[in-house]
């Protein structure tokens with residue numbers, strides 16, 4: 359006995375990292391469009407270097423992405439060739455509401471996604487759709503201050519109503535906010551948040567978190583009212599924190615870090631703020647503006663399943679530790695001396711995947727869905743055009759193996775698994791093309807040169823076999 363018969367194998371993407379066509383068919387501008395490639399990207403993503411328009415002298419990779427907008431038929435055909443059961447994608451809010459606050463949607467945007475969903479269904483591929491994968495219309499940021507303003511909850515409800523009505527019967531699985539805990543790590547990239555001089559950042563982040571959590575619960579309600587068949591999930595950037603050592607200060611530090619992440623799913627899955635969060639807000643004098651209606655909406659509209667990304671575990675050291683720090687990651691922490699790292703400094707930890715799956719299942723007792731996992735690596739195109747990405751196959755094999763153990767030995771209820779970037783796309787963290795995750799290679803470099811031609815890597819046939827054998831033959 360291994361994975362369930364209807365296990366949803368597939369791959370995951372995000373609109374802003376693959377679609378391109380940023381100013382086509384009435385699409386408006388979003389935070390994710392104005393994230394430049396290059397050394398300033400991190401500061402922009404963190405909301406400390408304000409960039410709300412395109413500026414001269416920068417290259418903006420989201421403008422063209424891998425041009426999925428014009429290649430989706432070809433790309434979905436390749437996914438179907440690998441045997442995908444599901445395709446995770448996100449919608450660009452600004453294709454549907456270019457400014458975010460209109461009352462009527464943009465038909466061209468709605469029609470585009472309808473075509474994409476129909477194309478998936480043609481091959482029996484179940485779309486798994488993220489409503490917001492980091493994107494927030496620029497107009498909402500400039501006019502309203504973005505998610506710090508409760509009006510965004512109404513705009514999001516409007517968006518959700520349009521989506522669930524229009525795509526009823528076409529989409530069954532929805533995620534409300536991608537990596538909602540990213541608010542605390544890269545607040546501009548994660549939620550379109552820019553800070554004013556002297557502002558209490560943490561207070562703003564929790565206010566924004568509250569508004570998104572309430573919006574997420576409303577979306578869950580709207581979805582279930584429109585179609586009781588749909589399943590709504592939350593989405594966490596997961597990867598448990600280990601204590602750097604068994605020193606109690608390190609164990610406590612890891613516990614606190616984990617709580618920072620669990621906070622979001624605790625609310626989305628249980629329907630109320632956990633005690634540690636209420637106390638933290640009280641202690642720090644943070645008022646998130648909780649209303650009686652918020653409380654009720656949160657309580658009555660918990661998620662149907664828990665989805666998450668897993669790339670790595672993390673490590674926390676308490677006061678007085680001599681642990682070295684990690685680099686090159688939104689999740690800063692202590693360096694784990696037992697783990698090897700990827701070319702981008704992300705610790706590789708397959709067993710940590712099983713630990714994380716267990717941590718989440720123990721805590722929530724709801725079905726889990728792994729919606730991102732994979733290795734960002736540089737690929738070499740051989741003279742004959744082949745790409746021998748054995749390192750990627752190794753990474754995925756090791757992770758799928760322990761995921762199988764988590765199902766067969768630990769009894770975890772797992773709905774599916776989508777690898778990140780089944781086709782190469784723009785890196786969220788760095789804006790590079792050269793940080794590749796795909797089974798499908800895209801001829802495009804970090805400066806935007808290349809033919810955009812698609813080709814199959816060695817891992818393409820490997821993943822096809824994995825799916826065909828439902829994870830038996832790795």
Ligand code: P53
Nearest residue numbers: 372537595667688734784785786787788793
């Ligand atoms: P990249 C870290 C930093 C930025 C985004 O990341 C992240 C993470 C990992 O937790 O989250 C997800 O492209 C995200 C995707 C992203 C993927 O990780 O920096 O949901 O949009 O592409 C991989 O290598």
